[in-house]
Amino acid sequence: MKKKLSIVDIAQSLNVSKTTVSFILNGRAQEKRISPELVERVLKYVEEVGYKPNSLAKSLRTGKSNIIGLMVEDISNPFFASIARLIEDRAYKNGYKIIYCSTDNDTGKTKDLINMFRDRHVDGYIIAPPEGIEDDLNSLIKDGMPVVMFDRHLPQVNADYVEIDNLFSTYNATLHLIDKGYKNIAFITFASRQTQMVARVQGYKDALASKGLTPVIKEIVFNQDEDLIIGPIESFLKEHTGLDAVFFGTNHVGACGLKVISSLGIKVPEDLAVISFDDYDVFKLYKTPVTAIAQPIIDIADNVITVLLNKLNNPLSANKPQGVILKTELRIRDSSK
Amino acid sequence: MKKKLSIVDIAQSLNVSKTTVSFILNGRAQEKRISPELVERVLKYVEEVGYKPNSLAKSLRTGKSNIIGLMVEDISNPFFASIARLIEDRAYKNGYKIIYCSTDNDTGKTKDLINMFRDRHVDGYIIAPPEGIEDDLNSLIKDGMPVVMFDRHLPQVNADYVEIDNLFSTYNATLHLIDKGYKNIAFITFASRQTQMVARVQGYKDALASKGLTPVIKEIVFNQDEDLIIGPIESFLKEHTGLDAVFFGTNHVGACGLKVISSLGIKVPEDLAVISFDDYDVFKLYKTPVTAIAQPIIDIADNVITVLLNKLNNPLSANKPQGVILKTELRIRDSSK
């Protein structure tokens, strides 16, 4: 077990002061007018013996950890997994590491997680916030921590956020269904007071209202156990026989809904047209490919990390937080023909 | 921005030594025979002012970070995302945090990542190892770091690992196809010398050999860009018109393969029977539900974390590393009827 080298070891071996080594390693040689030869010699030696500064000690001293805390709803959801992946890549390229975790939309768990991150001295926070953590986030912001929300935002929290145009997306997609002649359109989604979900429901309602149609909304309580999502959808679909179209509010609900539709032997789109929020393989490959609202995942990730890096690099900039609203794309497939 | 409290502040406010506070906070009060009244008083005060020890300083001092490094192939792959999720949960419950990242099966990137983890003083490593990092892993182990491999292992690395019975899984599934009367069965997968893939191919070959049939194997070079996976599969399928069944070696290849099959208008299973390794929504919901080999995700995650926690808690235990091999389940659906 080879002993870890410290900056002192390097300094001693080279017969210079550790201060000098530190300056050189931190690119402050020029500023400190250290001779290029020495710089060269130190760098070469450091390389040679494979010395790595202890970042823990560094963090303790500087108060910076170069870690970003990323809280998604559920990392096993493809939407969040993809975003996490893209953010991870961009973060690494900029010298930051990611610690991530899943909130499960659980307020208590999220509070714990925030404390843990805080405790770990993460430099910035990226979060798809559940409800009820306004105070925690505000306290973070008050302490000068960069915070970026995505997928949704908390109106009482004055921080940057990156979202999509939820209301228009469902409005537009619902109109598409109506255009195609569907009249009894149900909206099935997770029960949630979060901004993104409220907007999605509203867009759906607005579109129906504009044509004098009546909304039928089914809210499912989220549960890890898929059967508890499938069950209610099945009951709902069995009860509401007059429907000619159904709109799923998230990819997860959509996938579960399709399972129900398959098992019930419902024909898409003849018996029932289908649209879902989010797009992924399941929708493309379903028996009848499913029309979906695709979120600009790359754009979302790019915006999130750009905003955060900005705040990280200009901690002073007291410029007002802003919200970025991105467009979605309605991918029309056979399920709504 | 309220100033962070340190243990010294606590000690001063209470007129005790910081040692005492430290002992109390670390549950060593009894052992050190500190009066219950004092313990009570300290704990109450700590709670009251919301003091949190600085874990960075703690780590620097103790050399423990309570962080586990988790390296998967690609966090946006549902198989790895699910496992990561389960591991994350179990780790948190045991007081560990996870730093995760995607290796992309890229040796260079993985080496960097290992260095980063090492640098961050993670307490243990969980990795789905790409080829070529034997030395890095061995050096880790030599330095006494707990390492657990999963999904595959590196024969030259003497560490615990958790895998499934790849060879038997494909052997068994291939026999199933043969039983059903299919004779010209192709195996399409990612080009890889990793243990799990070698075993999968071997199982397929063995099954065919046992019946005197000839293998047809197509290896695809992995690429982030899905079109570069779909393209080769399409060419392959067009060239090999005599096939009556195809076996996809991973969920990713399987999903891409289905896209090709759909776009080519190939009927499953009439024109072509299909089986894929891994199981997920896409296979259940495909036009013709696809027979799949389901990995015991929960078991895998459980075993991985159990083994790691064990090593973390008994660093001394020089017991030989062992491999855990788990069983898979062949879920027969209409695509291989």
Added chain:
DNA sequence: CTGAAAGCGCTAACAT
């Protein structure tokens, strides 16, 4: 240009 020295907040011998 370089060195001494003071911490960052915590733990753990080693005294009392």
Added chain:
DNA sequence: ATGTTAGCGCTTTCAG
């Protein structure tokens, strides 16, 4: 039972 003290490895003033 409780206090003293010496670091963990690094950055950074301040003096040469």
